[in-house]
Amino acid sequence: MSTPAPGSVLRGAVDLSALRNRPAPSPSGSEPAPQAPVPDLVIDATDDSFQAVLDLSRTVPVVIDLWAEWCGPCKQLSPVLEKVVRELDGRIVLAKVDVDANPQLAQAFRAQSIPLVVALLAGQPVPMFTGAVPEQQVRDVFAQLLQLAAQNGVVGTVAASGPPPEVTDDPALPPLHAEAFDAIEAGDYARAVTAYEAALAENPRDADARAGLGQVRLLQRIQGVDLQEARAAAAASPLDVTAQFTVADLDVAGGHVEDAFSRLLDLFAALPAGDRAPVRERLLELFGLVGDADPRVTAARGRLSSLLF
Numbered sequence: 001m002s003t004p005a006p007g008s009v010l011r012g013a014v015d016l017s018a019l020r021n022r023p024a025p026s027p028s029g030s031e032p033a034p035q036a037p038v039p040d041l042v043i044d045a046t047d048d049s050f051q052a053v054l055d056l057s058r059t060v061p062v063v064i065d066l067w068a069e070w071c072g073p074c075k076q077l078s079p080v081l082e083k084v085v086r087e088l089d090g091r092i093v094l095a096k097v098d099v100d101a102n103p104q105l106a107q108a109f110r111a112q113s114i115p116l117v118v119a120l121l122a123g124q125p126v127p128m129f130t131g132a133v134p135e136q137q138v139r140d141v142f143a144q145l146l147q148l149a150a151q152n153g154v155v156g157t158v159a160a161s162g163p164p165p166e167v168t169d170d171p172a173l174p175p176l177h178a179e180a181f182d183a184i185e186a187g188d189y190a191r192a193v194t195a196y197e198a199a200l201a202e203n204p205r206d207a208d209a210r211a212g213l214g215q216v217r218l219l220q221r222i223q224g225v226d227l228q229e230a231r232a233a234a235a236a237s238p239l240d241v242t243a244q245f246t247v248a249d250l251d252v253a254g255g256h257v258e259d260a261f262s263r264l265l266d267l268f269a270a271l272p273a274g275d276r277a278p279v280r281e282r283l284l285e286l287f288g289l290v291g292d293a294d295p296r297v298t299a300a301r302g303r304l305s306s307l308l309f
Helices: 050-056 072-087 103-108 135-151 175-185 189-202 207-222 227-236 241-253 257-270 277-290 295-308
Strands: 036-038 042-044 062-067 093-098 116-121 124-130 158-160
Touching (some): 050 062, 072 093, 072 135, 072 175, 072 207, 116 135, 124 135, 175 207, 189 207, 207 241, 227 241, 241 277, 257 277, 257 295
Parallel strands (some): 036 158, 042 093, 062 093
Antiparallel strands (some): 116 124
16 A cells, blocks of 8 residues: 655546536635535535535545445545544545445546545645555645645635534454454555454354455455556456456456456356356455445346356
């Protein structure tokens, strides 16, 4: 996982033009803007509502948290982001983007792996970090973001129009789960796998450990993989199982679940019957990762069944 200091626009990496409904005025001067009311300091952003987020970023820095329901590290990071944002008293707003429900935003921000955190200053994206990081690291990066905002005249504040939600203490994690989360924060996915496997050995019905194990194995497989190189290798060898697996993993990590399932189902159909077992196993693993109740899993399972029988 990377943690660049905010300070440069993601030139060529993010194109938000398709999400802008109208041109917005340039930021004016360095005087603090008046407080802009928002429902809460933590908001949900969608493909349809993103223009309002772009407009808000001309008054106050907006941190974009790209996440998904099935992503364990996302669930670990999001409460940390919310806590730090609320402590800053309206100097930063957090906009949460569910990449599964908002494919335009996921594509615009090139969410190859989540959680992905990006900031907006005056409508322009600024890199933050990828992956679950410790709370102090979040505080440090946010402090740098506020410095950059001041240099660019984005020095307003916002006032939430409603009372903040009640904060409750989360129940303590079981020791092996806590060890896995600590390992994920450190980028030590092998240690996280070991911790989750130990938790499952103690309790084979531990659904959280099983889900966490699938998520961290995915992160382990895509760690350090270059997306463009992976896609080029898969395009050059359509029946190369390893190459297709890599791109499918990257697609799932980036929220492109249907693309991943379609890729593997097409591969399954194209392979001789004797070579299909690994593809079926990978599909079942990804089905479990996304969740059996997800309609995309239901549709992919239906197609897999038709190919089997």
